[in-house]
Amino acid sequence: MSKNFSLRSLLVRPEVATFLMFLAIMIGFYIANERFLDSRNIRIVMGITPEYIIVAIGIAILMISGEFDLSVGSVFALVPMTIVQMVHQGIPPWFAIFLGLMIGIIVGFVNGFITLRFGIPSFIATLGMLYIARSLTTVATAGFPPPFPHILPNELFVYQFELFRASLYWALLVAVVLGVMLHRSNVGNWIYATGGDQNAASSMGIKTGNVKMFCFILCGFLAGFAGMIQTFRLEAPLPSQGYLLELESIAAAVIGGVSLFGGIGTVFGAVIGAILIRFLESGIIMARIDAEWFRAGLGSLIIIAVVFNTYISRRATRIGQNKAKD
Amino acid sequence: MEDIIVCEGLNKYYSGVHALKDLSLKIKKDSVVGLIGDNGAGKSTLIKILSGAHQPDSGHIYFEGNKVKFKSTKEAMNLGIETIYQYSALIPEMSIARNIFIGREQTQYNVGNFGLMKTKTMQDDAMKALTDVELHLRSPDTPVNQLSGGERQGVVIARAMYFKSKVLILDEPTNHLSVKETNKVLRFVEGLKSQGVTSIFITHNLSHVYPIADHLCVMARGEKIADLDKKDTTIDHLTDLLVNG
Numbered sequence: 001m002s003k004n005f006s007l008r009s010l011l012v013r014p015e016v017a018t019f020l021m022f023l024a025i026m027i028g029f030y031i032a033n034e035r036f037l038d039s040r041n042i043r044i045v046m047g048i049t050p051e052y053i054i055v056a057i058g059i060a061i062l063m064i065s066g067e068f069d070l071s072v073g074s075v076f077a078l079v080p081m082t083i084v085q086m087v088h089q090g091i092p093p094w095f096a097i098f099l100g101l102m103i104g105i106i107v108g109f110v111n112g113f114i115t116l117r118f119g120i121p122s123f124i125a126t127l128g129m130l131y132i133a134r135s136l137t138t139v140a141t142a143g144f145p146p147p148f149p150h151i152l153p154n155e156l157f158v159y160q161f162e163l164f165r166a167s168l169y170w171a172l173l174v175a176v177v178l179g180v181m182l183h184r185s186n187v188g189n190w191i192y193a194t195g196g197d198q199n200a201a202s203s204m205g206i207k208t209g210n211v212k213m214f215c216f217i218l219c220g221f222l223a224g225f226a227g228m229i230q231t232f233r234l235e236a237p238l239p240s241q242g243y244l245l246e247l248e249s250i251a252a253a254v255i256g257g258v259s260l261f262g263g264i265g266t267v268f269g270a271v272i273g274a275i276l277i278r279f280l281e282s283g284i285i286m287a288r289i290d291a292e293w294f295r296a297g298l299g300s301l302i303i304i305a306v307v308f309n310t311y312i313s314r315r316a317t318r319i320g321q322n323k324a325k326d
Numbered sequence: 327m328e329d330i331i332v333c334e335g336l337n338k339y340y341s342g343v344h345a346l347k348d349l350s351l352k353i354k355k356d357s358v359v360g361l362i363g364d365n366g367a368g369k370s371t372l373i374k375i376l377s378g379a380h381q382p383d384s385g386h387i388y389f390e391g392n393k394v395k396f397k398s399t400k401e402a403m404n405l406g407i408e409t410i411y412q413y414s415a416l417i418p419e420m421s422i423a424r425n426i427f428i429g430r431e432q433t434q435y436n437v438g439n440f441g442l443m444k445t446k447t448m449q450d451d452a453m454k455a456l457t458d459v460e461l462h463l464r465s466p467d468t469p470v471n472q473l474s475g476g477e478r479q480g481v482v483i484a485r486a487m488y489f490k491s492k493v494l495i496l497d498e499p500t501n502h503l504s505v506k507e508t509n510k511v512l513r514f515v516e517g518l519k520s521q522g523v524t525s526i527f528i529t530h531n532l533s534h535v536y537p538i539a540d541h542l543c544v545m546a547r548g549e550k551i552a553d554l555d556k557k558d559t560t561i562d563h564l565t566d567l568l569v570n571g
Contacts, residue, residue, distance in 0.1 A: 184442050186431035189420075193428050196417035203379070203411060204429040205400035263419045 014257025015269030029283030058222030066262030076242030079224030080231030108220020154232035195262025476507030
């Protein structure tokens with residue numbers, strides 16, 4: 001009986017549902033085209049996925065704390081662009097990387113500061129930042145995308161091993177460290193509490209403003225770090241890099257079971273969500289479907305995931321309440 | 327018996343409104359004090375001040391004989407004053423164990439204030455805390471949104487007991503609860519006395535607090551209009567005070 005219940009409680013976890021959806025999509029596309037799962041395709045897809053995983057983790061944690069960040073796509077472009085331009089100005093590569101990542105942190109801080117200090121929705125504060133950071137990126141290119149300075153240590157971040165790139169291991173490192181933080185540390189408990197019910201959390205003495213600020217900064221940092229990895233992989237800093245990434249990373253988080261209202265979600269879910277989106281894109285191409293259908297597929301997936309999660313969580317609550325009455 | 331909390335001449339204004347007028351109050355150790363009054367009587371203002379959420383504009387608070395000034399709820403909690411708000415004291419999606427330890431997690435491998443939670447210890451202690459208030463729930467991992475209203479209040483009270491609170495401020499703990507659940511909560515509160523906990527029970531429903539209170543304090547329009555031991559009053563007298571101010 002108790003075994004039965006634990007299986008049930010496992011199935012109602014949103015990220016488990018996402019994982020099943022992931023398996024279904026993988027099998028479906030594999031049937032459509034066997035080469036979908038051969039090492040060549042996996043190498044291609046997993047070569048670009050880590051960047052999205054890293055951004056999705058930042059967004060997921062911020063959303064769990066109850067806030068949004070629409071500026072990640074722009075930060076994803078701004079940070080590597082500044083790193084490249086600083087190197088062109090003669091700043092040593094590692095110091096340029098350090099300063100560039102600081103910009104991600106500063107943007108996160110400004111997002112948090114505006115949201116929390118003026119009590120406006122982060123949706124608006126970061127929408128403003130989306131335009132500002134993108135504009136700064138374009139200005140920083142000075143009209144023409146600069147060449148990639150090869151003194152930058154890009155191999156350390158994107159070296160292509162047999163099957164995976166170094167960036168996947170960086171993404172896994174981020175996932176493990178932040179997964180432990182979110183699910184095992186007291187800070188994680190504060191993040192869930194803040195997003196779950198801010199009043200309750202602050203009445204228990206949690207400094208919810210600081211918790212949210214930490215999540216904003218983390219999100220900005222990760223967006224910049226991921227953008228840097230993409231530029232290092234492409235060896236070309238493009239001002240258009242990360243266009244619409246903010247929506248795609250929210251999509252990854254939501255598909256992975258993160259609630260739009262805060263307080264619910266996991267790092268694992270965000271990782272699976274990001275991988276799912278990239279394989280969906282690849283699968284549609286491999287199945288010789290017009291690539292324009294990718295957005296329709298993604299859109300449907302978001303809706304299905306949220307409807308399904310809402311249904312499941314209502315059901316779980318009901319199961320619990322019936323049990324409580326027993 | 328000694329007084330655990332003494333308030334002297336507390337005043338509080340909210341943008342020009344005199345919400346608390348020159349309030350003085352003595353609360354005896356290990357008693358249940360019923361704080362009653364209609365909506366807008368100043369009950370909430372008083373408990374916000376006692377819990378450290380707001381600061382009085384003038385007046386003094388003494389806790390166990392020492393003058394105190396709370397800048398935050400955390401400071402009051404550290405001294406042992408815990409406030410339980412109607413619904414906002416638990417995070418619905420989080421487990422019972424995590425809720426009990428919010429902000430006071432048991433951690434290891436600490437770096438400054440941060441560390442990894444001792445999940446197993448927290449789960450075991452949570453179960454023990456629940457059993458101590460006679461609340462028998464299946465698992466400490468159950469999310470709070472799967473509990474009934476009375477059970478939730480039980481979890482909150484268990485939490486306060488676990489952290490050795492000396493004073494428990496309960497803000498309308500029986501609001502929106504069924505009769506059966508209300509009785510459950512009243513039993514929890516009554517049990518606190520024998521464990522050396524003073525409780526301040528805020529309600530506008532006299533019939534809930536009267537049976538378990540030792541002392542009753544009636545408020546109206548920001549003032550204290552009566553402050554009586556139960557043996558010196560009757561439920562009719564109090565009703566009259568409440569209705570007619």
